[in-house]
Amino acid sequence: MRPTAPSPRRSPLRLLLTAALAITAPGALTACGTGSGSDPDTVEVSYKQSTDNQIRVLDTFLADVKKQFEKANPGKKVKLVPIKAPDSEYYTKVQQMLRSPKTAPDLVYEDTFLINSDITSGYLKPLDDYLADWKDWDQFIDTAKTAAKAEDGKTYGVPDGTDTRGLWFDKAIFEKAGLPADWQPKTWADILTAARTIKDKVPDVIPLNVYTGKPAGEAATMQGFEMLLYGTEDATAADASDPLYDEKSKKWKAGTQGFKDALTFVETVYKEKLGPEVSDALDPNISTRVRGELLPEGRLGINLDGSWLPQDWLPGSGHAWPDWSEKLGLAHMPTQNGQSPGKVSMSGGWTWAIPDKAGNPDLAFEFIETMQTKANAQKWYIANSGIAVRKDVAEDPAYAEAQPGIKFFTDLVPSTHYRPAYPAYPKVSTAIQEAMESVTTGDASVSEAAENYDEELKAATDNQVIEE
Amino acid sequence: MKSPARPAAGPPPHPTLRSLTRVLPLTPATVLLLLFLAGPIAYCAYIAFTDLQLTGQAEDSFIGFDNFRTAFGDEAFLNAVWLTLVFTVISALIGQNTLGLALAALMQRASKPVRTLVGGIVVTAWVLPEVVAGFLLYAFFRREGTLNAILDWLHLPTQNWLYTLPILAVSFANVWRGTAFSMLVYSAALNEIPKEITEAAEVDGAGGWRRMWHITLPMIRRSIGTNLMLITLQTLSVFGLIWVMTRGGPSGKSQTLPLFMYEEAFQKSMIGYGTAVALLLLVVGSLFSTIYLRLLRTEV
Numbered sequence: 001m002r003p004t005a006p007s008p009r010r011s012p013l014r015l016l017l018t019a020a021l022a023i024t025a026p027g028a029l030t031a032c033g034t035g036s037g038s039d040p041d042t043v044e045v046s047y048k049q050s051t052d053n054q055i056r057v058l059d060t061f062l063a064d065v066k067k068q069f070e071k072a073n074p075g076k077k078v079k080l081v082p083i084k085a086p087d088s089e090y091y092t093k094v095q096q097m098l099r100s101p102k103t104a105p106d107l108v109y110e111d112t113f114l115i116n117s118d119i120t121s122g123y124l125k126p127l128d129d130y131l132a133d134w135k136d137w138d139q140f141i142d143t144a145k146t147a148a149k150a151e152d153g154k155t156y157g158v159p160d161g162t163d164t165r166g167l168w169f170d171k172a173i174f175e176k177a178g179l180p181a182d183w184q185p186k187t188w189a190d191i192l193t194a195a196r197t198i199k200d201k202v203p204d205v206i207p208l209n210v211y212t213g214k215p216a217g218e219a220a221t222m223q224g225f226e227m228l229l230y231g232t233e234d235a236t237a238a239d240a241s242d243p244l245y246d247e248k249s250k251k252w253k254a255g256t257q258g259f260k261d262a263l264t265f266v267e268t269v270y271k272e273k274l275g276p277e278v279s280d281a282l283d284p285n286i287s288t289r290v291r292g293e294l295l296p297e298g299r300l301g302i303n304l305d306g307s308w309l310p311q312d313w314l315p316g317s318g319h320a321w322p323d324w325s326e327k328l329g330l331a332h333m334p335t336q337n338g339q340s341p342g343k344v345s346m347s348g349g350w351t352w353a354i355p356d357k358a359g360n361p362d363l364a365f366e367f368i369e370t371m372q373t374k375a376n377a378q379k380w381y382i383a384n385s386g387i388a389v390r391k392d393v394a395e396d397p398a399y400a401e402a403q404p405g406i407k408f409f410t411d412l413v414p415s416t417h418y419r420p421a422y423p424a425y426p427k428v429s430t431a432i433q434e435a436m437e438s439v440t441t442g443d444a445s446v447s448e449a450a451e452n453y454d455e456e457l458k459a460a461t462d463n464q465v466i467e468e
Numbered sequence: 469m470k471s472p473a474r475p476a477a478g479p480p481p482h483p484t485l486r487s488l489t490r491v492l493p494l495t496p497a498t499v500l501l502l503l504f505l506a507g508p509i510a511y512c513a514y515i516a517f518t519d520l521q522l523t524g525q526a527e528d529s530f531i532g533f534d535n536f537r538t539a540f541g542d543e544a545f546l547n548a549v550w551l552t553l554v555f556t557v558i559s560a561l562i563g564q565n566t567l568g569l570a571l572a573a574l575m576q577r578a579s580k581p582v583r584t585l586v587g588g589i590v591v592t593a594w595v596l597p598e599v600v601a602g603f604l605l606y607a608f609f610r611r612e613g614t615l616n617a618i619l620d621w622l623h624l625p626t627q628n629w630l631y632t633l634p635i636l637a638v639s640f641a642n643v644w645r646g647t648a649f650s651m652l653v654y655s656a657a658l659n660e661i662p663k664e665i666t667e668a669a670e671v672d673g674a675g676g677w678r679r680m681w682h683i684t685l686p687m688i689r690r691s692i693g694t695n696l697m698l699i700t701l702q703t704l705s706v707f708g709l710i711w712v713m714t715r716g717g718p719s720g721k722s723q724t725l726p727l728f729m730y731e732e733a734f735q736k737s738m739i740g741y742g743t744a745v746a747l748l749l750l751v752v753g754s755l756f757s758t759i760y761l762r763l764l765r766t767e768v
């Protein structure tokens with residue numbers, strides 16, 4: 001009779017293979033990357049590419065600047081290294097690249113959201129010596145200059161525009177609901193009233209979108225929560241301070257009344273089904289869907305969102321929607337009860353920074369200079385629906401008239417707020433998203449969510465917390 | 469029982485020399501393994517004992533077992549451990565394993581065209597990249613997806629599966645994607661069973677189930693052990709599939725350990741803590757492996 005079972009003798013090779021498999025399966029989770037060195041005549045530029053294949057605004061702009069740069073500097077080359085990822089994954093990828101001289105690019109596109117964190121890590125090079133010799137730097141407005149200034153007083157990035165936020169609304173839906181075409185809510189209650197009216201009169205559309213939860217990431221924190229939170233206090237009062245962070249004691253504020261009020265607003269939107277279906281709101285692709293489908297298809301009444309939306313609707317962007325300005329109205333976000341100054345906006349934006357481990361920092365700065373000539377900067381603000389940070393561009397009528405909406409969003413700059421973008425901020429932001437998500441799904445009440453936030457906040461900030 | 473023929477040879481070579489010549493061809497592989505597997509893993513093991521952050525920190529320091537203490541006191545971590553076990557048991561041990569065996573057994577009897585067709589479909593699911601498979605199943609389960617379209621057509625209630633039953637949805641996805649592997653392993657094992665034995669059992673009057681239970685299963689026991697170990701390890705490290713379909717949500721209801729680790733390490737920038745979690749995942753994997761290896765050792 002033939003042997004029925006395989007030979008019990010185990011070869012060393014099989015054992016080794018088994019061991020290797022046992023190690024590699026979980027080991028694959030600890031992914032580590034490698035890269036190549038730097039060529040002295042090539043500037044490597046890393047930037048964020050849209051996850052929407054049809055949006056190529058930054059790619060087109062950089063390709064144009066690359067051509068100009070290579071023409072003006074014979075023998076020098078620009079290598080564009082796009083990173084195609086949603087925001088949060090882009091940051092991660094960049095931070096991993098910045099850790100090693102082998103992978104660090106010469107120039108990197110940094111969100112002001114994380115720049116302080118990366119500065120603290122020593123990933124970026126101070127640019128003060130370069131900026132001192134660059135005459136165009138005087139053209140940048142002062143608030144923008146501080147966007148990438150660290151606690152050590154040095155500047156680490158050149159901003160390429162900023163952004164503001166407000167309410168976008170669908171005029172056709174408003175007409176059907178019997179709401180005015182020049183709608184301007186004065187309080188949060190006005191927004192909810194309008195949303196309830198839409199729900200009653202136009203039942204097949206989503207009345208109001210407020211980004212929420214972890215899948216939406218920083219969009220939930222900044223376009224959603226902070227647009228509410230920063231309107232809970234009187235920003236013009238003498239003792240006004242940041243609702244998240246106390247500058248005097250250098251501590252983070254634990255769940256304040258304003259924090260709970262903002263959460264209550266989010267809870268109301270989703271509890272009363274004024275927002276998208278909860279499962280849609282927590283879909284990681286919600287912001288792409290809002291811009292690409294819901295608004296253009298007339299399926300969303302009111303959208304609390306950023307000034308950059310029209311960049312997706314420009315001709316050639318794939319979702320061209322040239323007459324959006326006739327279909328959509330704009331209203332500024334009111335404060336909670338109409339307290340002074342009556343409107344709220346948040347601002348952020350991106351900067352170009354040079355990694356500490358960059359191989360060719362000098363060449364990289366020359367590339368920034370080429371990118372930020374008045375003509376190129378203006379081209380860029382218009383192309384990406386950005387808000388100008390150069391005075392000469394802001395004063396140019398060609399800029400203000402280039403697109404509907406630019407004037408509206410530029411006028412919000414005086415009443416805008418910047419996030420306390422200190423190193424702990426990204427973790428604080430995640431804690432905010434978790435609190436929002438739990439009231440959105442109904443897993444926690446507002447007070448439970450606020451308590452959880454307090455706990456998370458303590459962990460995220462090493463107990464640098466004050467309670468009011 | 470006849471032992472396999474050995475090549476005729478003169479006096480056997482010196483024992484140490486013989487073992488040396490046997491080990492020599494393995495040296496390059498061993499060096500590569502040490503360099504590219506053991507090296508990073510050792511480095512990661514070290515990082516797990518530091519408070520290293522991806523960003524927001526000028527210097528890191530050694531903090532001993534703090535990360536592990538934090539993990540065991542962290543509800544989200546315990547939730548992830550539980551979900552990882554649920555996911556592994558449902559999708560690997562029950563789903564892929566039994567479905568793979570069933571498919572392999574049925575295909576033994578099927579005609580050639582059926583075998584080719586079924587095999588082709590199942591293997592296609594396996595060959596697809598994880599992320600592509602994730603998107604396909606996201607499209608299948610989402611609110612406006614295929615599954616709901618079918619249910620609607622049958623006048624059955626629909627729901628957003630990714631939201632209401634996320635861990636089941638991703639487990640199903642993993643079964644869909646990974647069954648082919650078990651099927652191939654079991655097909656090979658079933659082909660090894662000598663026809664005479666099954667025929668003899670059939671003559672003795674044993675039905676299909678009895679033959680399966682008393683003859684087939686004991687005879688392919690080793691393959692079961694190997695298969696279980698491999699699919700368990702594969703399943704423990706599934707990341708892309710769940711990431712694409714649910715990102716671990718809603719509210720962490722499908723957040724298995726790899727996703728939890730990713731969030732802590734890369735989204736909250738706490739590389740040290742994330743690595744500690746990865747090490748714990750490694751421990752879970754080793755535990756499973758040990759159990760299966762014991763199973764393999766037992767002789768029929």
